[in-house]
Amino acid sequence: MVVFLLLLCLPFILYLATPKIRKMLSNGVCTSNVQLPGKVAIVTGANTGIGKETAKDLAQRGKCTCSQLAPADVLPLTVMTTLIVSSQIWNSLKPFENRANSFPFIWLTGARVYLACRDVQKGERVASEIQATTGNNQVLVRKLDLADTKSIRAFAKEFLAEEQHLHILINNAGVMMCPYSKTADGFEMHIGVNHLGHFLLTHLLLEKLKESAPSRIVNVSSLAHHLGRIHFHNLQGEKFYSAGLAYCHSKLANILFTRQLARRLKGESGREQSGRQAPVGSSEKPQDGSCFPGSITCTGATS
Numbered sequence: 001m002v003v004f005l006l007l008l009c010l011p012f013i014l015y016l017a018t019p020k021i022r023k024m025l026s027n028g029v030c031t032s033n034v035q036l037p038g039k040v041a042i043v044t045g046a047n048t049g050i051g052k053e054t055a056k057d058l059a060q061r062g063k064c065t066c067s068q069l070a071p072a073d074v075l076p077l078t079v080m081t082t083l084i085v086s087s088q089i090w091n092s093l094k095p096f097e098n099r100a101n102s103f104p105f106i107w108l109t110g111a112r113v114y115l116a117c118r119d120v121q122k123g124e125r126v127a128s129e130i131q132a133t134t135g136n137n138q139v140l141v142r143k144l145d146l147a148d149t150k151s152i153r154a155f156a157k158e159f160l161a162e163e164q165h166l167h168i169l170i171n172n173a174g175v176m177m178c179p180y181s182k183t184a185d186g187f188e189m190h191i192g193v194n195h196l197g198h199f200l201l202t203h204l205l206l207e208k209l210k211e212s213a214p215s216r217i218v219n220v221s222s223l224a225h226h227l228g229r230i231h232f233h234n235l236q237g238e239k240f241y242s243a244g245l246a247y248c249h250s251k252l253a254n255i256l257f258t259r260q261l262a263r264r265l266k267g268e269s270g271r272e273q274s275g276r277q278a279p280v281g282s283s284e285k286p287q288d289g290s291c292f293p294g295s296i297t298c299t300g301a302t303s
């Protein structure tokens with residue numbers, strides 16, 4: 001009788017427990033309030049999905065406490081803030097409503113965010129949307145096709161020529177369970193885009209990241225990596241191919257790359273590195289008041 005009652009209640013219990021189970025698996029949401037004025041970030045595949053939301057978040061993190069300012073910055077910033085406040089009041093009080101209670105904070109724009117997209121037109125539409133919602137016009141679009149090493153090299157060359165710093169590289173773009181196809185260089189599409197493309201991009205930008213320390217590389221993987229196996233005898237899926245497994249293998253490659261990179265970066269500038277996996281949406285509080293813990297940190301994110 002008791003078993004029967006329990007079975008009867010099971011759907012209801014599961015219904016009640018679903019939010020808790022989901023929260024447990026996703027490990028909560030990001031509560032970090034780290035601000036990023038003056039930082040430079042690249043997000044690959046930022047024209048949609050997780051990449052777009054990440055880019056928006058980086059762009060809007062522009063609050064800066066007075067204690068973070070150098071004395072030389074105070075006067076120009078005060079003048080600038082006065083001008084902005086006056087123009088906001090002049091135009092409309094509404095856009096400034098949420099910010100008015102921020103004293104003693106000064107609002108600046110968030111990070112300069114590069115949306116690295118293969119479809120530039122789509123990217124431009126998203127950049128305008130992010131600019132409009134965050135008020136940060138430093139959201140820029142650059143062409144990057146991770147399925148073509150020529151495009152990756154061209155992107156890196158252009159970026160290195162135009163930017164002095166790179167503080168955040170978020171390797172987010174990904175293909176999932178696509179029919180068998182190859183990249184311009186002959187790699188199977190999942191391993192080529194999700195892993196090898198980001199591997200090359202990171203390699204080309206690594207020196208800039210080191211020079212800009214404290215900096216961070218985030219490789220977005222997936223829980224699907226648990227099902228992945230690296231088949232060195234069939235890396236390009238030529239002997240057999242399963243779209244689902246190819247995705248899992250590429251996500252495992254993301255994790256292995258993250259760990260090895262973190263190991264290799266250990267000791268850079270004498271600061272601690274981390275190669276751990278953090279679920280997407282987890283918060284990470286800096287221990288030393290800087291924007292990022294460690295000097296150059298490589299983190300794998302799973303969602």
Ligand SMILES: NC(=O)c1ccc[n+]([C@@H]2O[C@H](COP(=O)([O-])OP(=O)(O)OC[C@H]3O[C@@H](n4cnc5c(N)ncnc54)[C@H](OP(=O)(O)O)[C@@H]3O)[C@@H](O)[C@H]2O)c1
Nearest residue numbers: 045047048049050118119145146147172173174221222303
């Ligand atoms: N969504 C999930 O539930 C989930 C779960 C676990 C892990 N992830 C991981 O999270 C990341 C983002 O996922 P998502 O759900 O946001 O995916 P999504 O909405 O499909 O977005 C993927 C992004 O990658 C871009 N992309 C694909 N191929 C590219 C290429 N060759 N060169 C440059 N960019 C390319 C896409 O550009 P186009 O718009 O031009 O196609 C798009 O911007 C992926 O790495 C994925 O494996 C997602």
